[in-house]
Amino acid sequence: MPTLIEKPEAEVQNIELLSSVEDLHGGVTVEIKELMDSKLFASMLGTSLSHWRQQGKRGVWIKLPIEFSNLVEPTVKEGFRYHHAESDYLMLVKWIPETSNMLPANASxxxxxxxxxxxxxxxxxxxxxxxxxxxxxxxxxxxxxxxxxxxxxxxxxxxxxxxxxxxxxxxxxxxxxxxxxxxxxxxxxxxxxxxxxxxxxxxxxxxxxxxxxxxxxxxxxxxxxxxxxxxxxxxxxxxxxxxxxxxxxxxxxxxxxxxxxxxxxxxxxxxxxxxxxxx
Structure with a gap:
């Protein structure tokens, strides 16, 4: 019969949340400023989304500078879509609630x-x-x-x-x-x-x-x-x-x-x- 062995708390991996700034519309903005491994980023993003969902957040905006293009794929896999792009960054967005998406379309x-x-x-x-x-x-x-x-x-x-x-x-x-x-x-x-x-x-x-x-x-x-x-x-x-x-x-x-x-x-x-x- 298999035996369940619990790991000491010190061995449990704590995944940090992505640093974010709240906006006036119940959402958050994440701006990536440091190089990050894509697997670590994917774990942090998943944990952060769960946290924001529990908090009742609505729109999530992630700004990825061009030098961090390795993070685009894990972001898209979490349901984000492209919002707009400039010469030096890409902005991706996700609407968390199970309601009509109220995020604005991009325009000049x-x-x-x-x-x-x-x-x-x-x-x-x-x-x-x-x-x-x-x-x-x-x-x-x-x-x-x-x-x-x-x-x-x-x-x-x-x-x-x-x-x-x-x-x-x-x-x-x-x-x-x-x-x-x-x-x-x-x-x-x-x-x-x-x-x-x-x-x-x-x-x-x-x-x-x-x-x-x-x-x-x-x-x-x-x-x-x-x-x-x-x-x-x-x-x-x-x-x-x-x-x-x-x-x-x-x-x-x-x-x-x-x-x-x-x-x-x-x-x-x-x-x-x-x-x-x-x-």
Missing amino acids: HRVGIGAFVTNDKGEVLVVQERNGRFKGTNVWKLPTGTVDELTEISPFSGWDICTAAIREVKEDRSKATGHSSGNRIYSLCACYDHALFEIQKQDSEIEAAQWMRAEDYAAQPFNQKNEIFKNMAEICLTKLQKDYTGFSAMSSTTSSGERIYTYFNTGTLSHLQSINNPQ
């Missing part, structure tokens, strides 16, 4: 859409996000999303920015965009709900959704303290009063110091400049 430009949806009561559709920057902040914001493929807004596809915005609202296709690369283009589209449809939120991404008085949306402390969101709220109020037409560029600075340009009509642009730079 990412087109973001915000939908200012109003009804005949002068109310605006707002949401609270379950993930990302606004998680747990109690901030009510406009529904937003991304157009994953540039062909969705090409003249030959039948889609335009406003159509994409309506689809974002109806399908609530919010994406975890923490790793979007390249330049970003953001469009704020005005939509009107004639039918007063029942709000149906996507529970995996949206914590709550409701109709709110436009003035109350604009008056939120976050909107008043954040230059970009304050400008957008003012534009929404102006549009609601049917006084908004045309486009002009206004430069703003994000909280991270990034310079962006928002497009307004000339009259509203002058009004916003007087608000932001009172004499």
Whole structure:
């Protein structure tokens, strides 16, 4: 009869986890910086995936510099797929949950859409996000999303920015965009709900959704303290009063110091400049 011999704890091999950094969307990023044996890496990756799964992590991003190409095969065998590649690295991704993959597609430009949806009561559709920057902040914001493929807004596809915005609202296709690369283009589209449809939120991404008085949306402390969101709220109020037409560029600075340009009509642009730079 076979005898089970237990090894002393000192002889049990402990497999380390891969070093990772958490992102704002419930995922992790792994950047390999040192040469590693592919078999050791495969063991560490398998153990790490089990650990992340137990923690409820969602997207896993692994950045492999070109000199570590020996690690591509064991990464792919664990179910990772190529996301994008640059001259000196390859980015691979894996969606852990047994739910629809919410990781963004790669693009040279990412087109973001915000939908200012109003009804005949002068109310605006707002949401609270379950993930990302606004998680747990109690901030009510406009529904937003991304157009994953540039062909969705090409003249030959039948889609335009406003159509994409309506689809974002109806399908609530919010994406975890923490790793979007390249330049970003953001469009704020005005939509009107004639039918007063029942709000149906996507529970995996949206914590709550409701109709709110436009003035109350604009008056939120976050909107008043954040230059970009304050400008957008003012534009929404102006549009609601049917006084908004045309486009002009206004430069703003994000909280991270990034310079962006928002497009307004000339009259509203002058009004916003007087608000932001009172004499």
